[in-house]
Amino acid sequence: MGVESSNAWQALNAHCEQGAGSVHLKTLFSEEDRAQRFSIELDDLFLDFSKNRVSEETIQLLMKLARQQSLPEWIKRLICGDEVNDTEGRPAMHSAIRSEGRDVSGYALEVQPQIEQQFDKMATIVEQIRSGSWRGYSGKPITDVVNIGVGGSDLGPLMVTHALQTISSPVNLHFISSIDGTQTSNLLKSLNQETTLFVLASKSFTTIDTLSNAETAKDWLKEKIKDSKTLLSQHFLGVSTKPDMMSEWGIPEENQLLFWDWIGGRYSMWSAIGLPIALKVGMSGFREMLQGAHIMDNHFATAELEQNMPVLMGMIDVWNINFLNIQAKAILPYDARLKYLPSYFEQLVMESNGKSVNRNGESVNYKTCPILWGEVGPNAQHAFYQLLHQGTQAVMCDFIAPVERDDFDRNSHSEKDESLRYQHELAMANCFAQSRVLMLGDAAIPDSIKSQFDSPFKHYPGNQPSNTILLKTISPKTLGMLVALYEHKTFVESVIWEINPFDQWGVELGKLIAKETHAAIKTPSLAESFDASTANLIRRIAK
Amino acid sequence: MRVSVFGCELGGLVTAGALAQTGNQVFALPIGTGRVEHLRKAELPREEPGLEHLIQTQVKEGGLHFEEDWKKGVAHGEVLFLSMPSWRLDRAEEVIQVIGDCAEGDVLVVNQSSFPVGTADRFEAQIKLAFAKRGLVAKVAVVAMPEFISEGSAINDFVKPDRIVLGSQDPQAIKQIRDLMRPFNRVTDQLKVMSTRAAEYTKYAVNALLATRISLINELANNAEHFDIDMEEVRQGLGSDHRIGFNYLYPGCGFGGPSFAADVKSLVNTLQSKGYDADLLKTVLSNNEVQKEVLFRKAWRFFNTELKGKKIAVWGLSFKPNTSTVENAPSLKTIQAFVAQGATVKAYDPKAMTDFQKHWQGDDRVELVADMYDALDGADALVILTEWKMFWSPDYDLMRQRMKRPVIFDGRNIYEPDVIMEQGFRYFGVGRGEVV
Numbered sequence: 001m002g003v004e005s006s007n008a009w010q011a012l013n014a015h016c017e018q019g020a021g022s023v024h025l026k027t028l029f030s031e032e033d034r035a036q037r038f039s040i041e042l043d044d045l046f047l048d049f050s051k052n053r054v055s056e057e058t059i060q061l062l063m064k065l066a067r068q069q070s071l072p073e074w075i076k077r078l079i080c081g082d083e084v085n086d087t088e089g090r091p092a093m094h095s096a097i098r099s100e101g102r103d104v105s106g107y108a109l110e111v112q113p114q115i116e117q118q119f120d121k122m123a124t125i126v127e128q129i130r131s132g133s134w135r136g137y138s139g140k141p142i143t144d145v146v147n148i149g150v151g152g153s154d155l156g157p158l159m160v161t162h163a164l165q166t167i168s169s170p171v172n173l174h175f176i177s178s179i180d181g182t183q184t185s186n187l188l189k190s191l192n193q194e195t196t197l198f199v200l201a202s203k204s205f206t207t208i209d210t211l212s213n214a215e216t217a218k219d220w221l222k223e224k225i226k227d228s229k230t231l232l233s234q235h236f237l238g239v240s241t242k243p244d245m246m247s248e249w250g251i252p253e254e255n256q257l258l259f260w261d262w263i264g265g266r267y268s269m270w271s272a273i274g275l276p277i278a279l280k281v282g283m284s285g286f287r288e289m290l291q292g293a294h295i296m297d298n299h300f301a302t303a304e305l306e307q308n309m310p311v312l313m314g315m316i317d318v319w320n321i322n323f324l325n326i327q328a329k330a331i332l333p334y335d336a337r338l339k340y341l342p343s344y345f346e347q348l349v350m351e352s353n354g355k356s357v358n359r360n361g362e363s364v365n366y367k368t369c370p371i372l373w374g375e376v377g378p379n380a381q382h383a384f385y386q387l388l389h390q391g392t393q394a395v396m397c398d399f400i401a402p403v404e405r406d407d408f409d410r411n412s413h414s415e416k417d418e419s420l421r422y423q424h425e426l427a428m429a430n431c432f433a434q435s436r437v438l439m440l441g442d443a444a445i446p447d448s449i450k451s452q453f454d455s456p457f458k459h460y461p462g463n464q465p466s467n468t469i470l471l472k473t474i475s476p477k478t479l480g481m482l483v484a485l486y487e488h489k490t491f492v493e494s495v496i497w498e499i500n501p502f503d504q505w506g507v508e509l510g511k512l513i514a515k516e517t518h519a520a521i522k523t524p525s526l527a528e529s530f531d532a533s534t535a536n537l538i539r540r541i542a543k
Numbered sequence: 544m545r546v547s548v549f550g551c552e553l554g555g556l557v558t559a560g561a562l563a564q565t566g567n568q569v570f571a572l573p574i575g576t577g578r579v580e581h582l583r584k585a586e587l588p589r590e591e592p593g594l595e596h597l598i599q600t601q602v603k604e605g606g607l608h609f610e611e612d613w614k615k616g617v618a619h620g621e622v623l624f625l626s627m628p629s630w631r632l633d634r635a636e637e638v639i640q641v642i643g644d645c646a647e648g649d650v651l652v653v654n655q656s657s658f659p660v661g662t663a664d665r666f667e668a669q670i671k672l673a674f675a676k677r678g679l680v681a682k683v684a685v686v687a688m689p690e691f692i693s694e695g696s697a698i699n700d701f702v703k704p705d706r707i708v709l710g711s712q713d714p715q716a717i718k719q720i721r722d723l724m725r726p727f728n729r730v731t732d733q734l735k736v737m738s739t740r741a742a743e744y745t746k747y748a749v750n751a752l753l754a755t756r757i758s759l760i761n762e763l764a765n766n767a768e769h770f771d772i773d774m775e776e777v778r779q780g781l782g783s784d785h786r787i788g789f790n791y792l793y794p795g796c797g798f799g800g801p802s803f804a805a806d807v808k809s810l811v812n813t814l815q816s817k818g819y820d821a822d823l824l825k826t827v828l829s830n831n832e833v834q835k836e837v838l839f840r841k842a843w844r845f846f847n848t849e850l851k852g853k854k855i856a857v858w859g860l861s862f863k864p865n866t867s868t869v870e871n872a873p874s875l876k877t878i879q880a881f882v883a884q885g886a887t888v889k890a891y892d893p894k895a896m897t898d899f900q901k902h903w904q905g906d907d908r909v910e911l912v913a914d915m916y917d918a919l920d921g922a923d924a925l926v927i928l929t930e931w932k933m934f935w936s937p938d939y940d941l942m943r944q945r946m947k948r949p950v951i952f953d954g955r956n957i958y959e960p961d962v963i964m965e966q967g968f969r970y971f972g973v974g975r976g977e978v979v
Contacts, residue, residue, distance in 0.1 A: 128883075131883070133880070133883035133884065135843060135848070135884075137844075137848070138840060138843075138844065139836070139839060139840025139841070139842075139843035139844060140833070140836075140840065227847070230847065230848055233848065234848060
């Protein structure tokens with residue numbers, strides 16, 4: 001019997017059918033104090049979830065469902081390092097790695113010494129590079145670091161370093177991920193072998209995307225560096241769970257940083273995979289990010305469900321998806337520094353919960369992960385917001401914005417700073433206006449201009465639910481809190497849906513078939529056994 | 544004439560001493576940490592050939608008087624000199640304030656310091672405004688007379704100048720300065736009179752041109768190595784062209800010092816902050832920073848990146864010979880680079896070891912030794928950073944005996960490659976010697 005037949009689920013079904021599913025948001029806002037009651041603040045993060053189609057009763061029923069699904073026990077199991085990733089037989093200890101030894105027990109406590117050992121080694125390397133004492137083959141300091149990685153070994157560091165762009169760094173950071181090699185060849189044109197260091201980041205160290213880019217990088221270095229020992233010792237670092245594979249590739253032991261099977265790829269920016277982040281903001285900044293995440297971990301582990309930010313966000317998403325039948329979610333940051341946040345959450349959420357088989361291997365009879373996408377909000381307003389306002393799809397939105405901008409002097413009144421201040425206000429005004437119109441629809445139109453909207457083409461149905469998350473500033477700490485919030489809310493949903501969010505079997509087959517396909521491109525006769533479409537496509541590119 | 548000199552760094556002391564020597568009644572007033580009781584005893588902030596003697600004599604003979612109270616200085620001087628490091632503009636502002644508040648009659652201020660272009664005009668306006676507020680009717684002139692003295696030859700540069708650049712449009716002020724400088728302006732008239740701004744800019748322009756010349760010759764030397772060319776031969780060919788000449792044509796491990804590089808840097812910053820172009824000068828400066836590590840890079844390659852545990856001997860810490868100053872010197876960067884790789888350093892300098900200790904912020908893997916040969920004990924290589932005369936003809940046998948490996952990295956090209964290699968040394972100069 002699946003969760004959909006359980007009492008708590010059925011109670012929510014009934015609640016939905018008895019009117020909660022059809023009540024308009026504008027009606028809900030006639031309740032007093034709704035904004036206060038449906039919001040929660042934790043340290044530098046504020047969550048307003050009042051613009052969701054929920055009442056007090058809905059929340060109570062959702063919490064009953066959470067308890068029925070043993071969510072508090074699951075949270076404990078996650079945090080203390082139990083084997084929550086059952087299909088791969090291991091724990092998921094992204095909380096342990098950022099705990100700095102605090103508030104942990106069980107296996108999560110046991111692994112602390114190895115975590116600290118790697119962070120110490122990472123700190124040494126980071127200091128060498130940032131201080132200019134890591135030298136290239138000719139003796140010049142490294143000025144450019146290129147991270148070669150894909151998926152979890154790319155998106156986290158890319159997203160965070162882009163978000164922290166106002167912090168100046170002694171080295172330039174670059175990211176190469178795509179297998180096609182165009183990023184690589186284009187980037188290398190602007191770099192100098194003398195001063196460039198590559199970071200090979202791959203959990204398995206077998207990822208063909210990363211290794212093929214690494215080979216190209218190595219060939220480029222060979223154009224200038226005759227001594228292969230120097231080439232490897234001064235121009236390559238490796239980050240992986242597989243020291244043997246790194247050694248086999250040629251990365252010397254002292255240039256290897258390790259993480260472990262019990263850190264999922266999409267949860268790995270907290271480990272040595274976060275090396276580019278530490279290069280950007282220093283090891284102390286990196287640790288601030290870990291500490292921010294730990295604040296959220298501790299909150300998740302200890303707060304009552306009804307006051308628990310990730311639990312509330314996760315359960316409201318369950319309500320939206322399974323009871324209100326909303327199958328799409330937009331991530332809308334109102335600051336261009338958070339440009340890669342949507343991509344990051346796409347991987348985090350969809351690779352975790354994009355599954356249709358429960359932990360027992362049975363097909364589920366309910367919706368799981370929605371389609372999630374996003375874009376910097378003000379840009380998206382000129383793109384897909386049309387669909388949000390007037391399309392046939394119900395979409396839930398997460399608006400994310402910083403309260404303060406830290407990239408100009410708040411006490412300065414120069415014309416430029418006044419303009420920047422004005423721009424920040426404009427961005428916030430747009431953020432709040434959009435969530436308001438999505439909620440209220442036509443009801444947001446002031447009476448004085450109602451007549452101008454008397455047309456079927458100017459009708460705004462509203463009733464699109466949204467969360468608004470305000471960060472004090474965009475900092476290592478708040479980014480740590482924000483990402484941990486989404487990790488845990490994703491876990492909450494997986495517990496309700498009874499699926500394992502920590503594996504990703506869906507991405508394996510394609511990799512395997514790509515090898516066979518590559519062989520067919522080299523030897524087109526092999527494509528004869530393929531389907532006609534694929535065989536035809538191969539013929540068009542085979543030489 | 545009664546003269547007051549504000550600022551008791553090298554420039555101020557030379558001005559005060561030389562003017563006292565020619566019969567003027569000179570007050571010298573420190574603007575920084577210098578204490579008059581030390582200065583009176585000729586205990587000077589830095590060593591400079593002849594300066595101690597000059598100060599001692601003039602104090603003794605009564606022409607030079609060190610004074611703490613700026614108001615007394617203002618009251619004393621018919622001519623008031625501002626002679627301060629470029630980064631002490633704040634103190635100059637304070638002096639101007641005191642002049643504006645306390646002067647009782649006509650004021651002639653001579654600014655010798657490298658302050659941004661337009662400073663003299665601004666100071667003049669400030670004093671005039673202060674006088675107007677006090678209802679004082681008096682003539683005010685602030686003129687620019689940049690100093691072109693070099694450490695090591697400062698007194699000579701002042702008393703026998705190539706030229707005296709004077710920025711002023713006030714005939715009375717020009718007449719007064721011409722008279723004051725007359726003893727130093729005898730053979731031919733060396734006084735170049737121009738606008739105050741042009742005079743201020745000339746100082747920057749001179750340093751910018753010299754810095755560019757050095758950086759260019761360094762780049763040419765570095766590249767000559769790739770083509771197996773001895774840069775010394777090229778230098779002869781270049782210098783003999785009368786359009787080029789031999790001055791400032793030696794390749795080496797970069798320029799430094801407290802004013803030269805700082806002036807160019809300050810010019811670049813001023814230009815950039817106003818949004819003007821300074822691309823070439825920016826490159827000159829960044830190339831020079833890279834050049835300061837040229838010997839480290841040669842050693843890095845020679846030892847195949849394995850510098851951990853290597854013993855490096857260093858001769859010369861000051862930014863040039865005959866000075867005790869290490870500010871912006873290649874020694875700081877070079878030694879830091881070696882130490883960061885786990886090498887240990889023994890260094891010797893005849894004058895600059897005290898100043899080096901003041902500036903050195905690294906760890907204790909650097910030992911300063913009292914004898915140049917003591918630096919060589921067990922050394923894997925010798926690195927020469929300053930061309931002190933005593934390094935030019937050393938005891939090669941003793942060197943070989945005391946060094947573990949006879950390897951020399953010479954940042955000032957003071958040896959003849961053929962000769963020193965015959966003596967059994969591996970020799971790497973800048974654009975000379977072996978290539979690595």
